[in-house]
Amino acid sequence: MTSFSQIWTILKKDLILELRTREMLISMFLFVMLTMVIFNYSFSADRNDLTAFGGGLLWIAFIFTALLGLNRSFAHEKEGGCLDGLLLSPIDRSLIYTSKVLSNFIFLSIIQIITIPIFTIFFIRYNYFPMIVLFILGIFLGNLGIASIGTFVTTLAINTKRRDLLVPILGLPLMMPILWLAVTISGNIMAGPLGPNTLKEVVRAVQILALFDIVYFVASYGLYDFVIGE
């Protein structure tokens, strides 16, 4: 088997499992919806118009959903003894990492495809459709970064005593640069027409975000051997 077919096999397993139970997607979706209801009550001063904070609120919802999903995705593996099976199989461990990143990335993206339009209808009063390509690029790069570092940290935490505690404690500071840049991108695009200076800032944020994705992915890919398994 080539590397690609190995990655695809593990990825397919995750996708089939999710299609059968739909456990993660439904809980992540409900979580995002509930967060939006909370936003409505927390910021009720200016009714239903959160255009100015749109990017920040969007990513608050996504980052916690991502943590929820990441915890779930490895709890499955641990409970069923699947992780041991994966470790016993003659597959390079970095490939396990790659496929896990891909599956987490796909789940997060599915949630976003459903919830971003809803969020926009609920809270945003500006039509940002003309900038949709840049917007999607920002979301895409943000997801990739969260999935890369999140998968690494979750694997690190899964074999320790404080499994559920460590994922946010270690994950959030590491994800924060990604979150920050992603909020810069989404927030500026959602908040209103982009002036030349804001556009420059957004483009720069896209560049740094891409750099972060690469660095995080390469570092985690290289170190994954050491954090998986006993």
Add this chain to the structure above:
Amino acid sequence: MSLKIGGFYFYLVTAFLLTVAGLIGTFFLTPLEVKQIGFSQKIFYFHVPMAATSAVAFGVTLLGSIAYLMKDSKNLYRKAIRLTKATAIATVIAFALRITFNVMGIEVLGGIDVRLILLIASISLITLVPVFWFFAFLTRENMDTWASVGAEIGLLFGSMLLVMGILWTRVTWTVWWTWDPRLTSYLLVMLLYSGYFVLRSSVDSAHQRARYSAALGIVSYIAVIFTMISTRVLRSAHPVIFTLSDPGVESSMLITFIVAMFAMIALFGAMIIVKVTINNLREQIEDMKDQLGG
């Protein structure tokens, strides 16, 4: 078995003398900065060296972690090949992105030359990692101890730095705290390295603990590097003194700064020696207890 603290007193005395010299320089020999912030500029002589020393301390964590994993690794060769491949692919992607942006006429990262950073990083890794590795082999020192002690002292310097910085911010910007990129990212570094110790305390087996925390120690350094470049890459109000082309200060200021820099590094040397010795002795006690059966 004796308590060997090689070089401890040397570093301690050096640190003391240089700190006194640095303080004299700070308050009596350097001119008052009159253009922008006045007397509060004096923080620069110890604030910046402290920040640099905390970065060095976290760097010890990084190198100790790398050395530990290199020693620990069973099939190092295969992993090295794979990591090299991944880095090569990443570099190609980075260059492709750069060329694309250049062709599109978009300025890359505010004029900062990424190639320069990559070059410095790779040279320092290439030269320092073998040094640490051989050191680990020769002294049979447990590099995990060095890594954890580095993070501990880094946190200590970081806390002093934050307290100092907060006082300065109150005087100069009239608020205690602003969410400036430099301040925010440094706070994150502190939280991250505190999490490093939470991780260490949640693993029982010593070997496993060392391996996990080494992996985290390497990844965490990315956040430290981000803090270093944050003022130059993002919009920030934090002062930037040194640039590549311009030393930015007068010579008496520069000399005082360098003296303070050496003082802090010497202090760090003294601290790390005594702390590593303590940890080694603690391990020996544990071993003896095990041998006695209980």
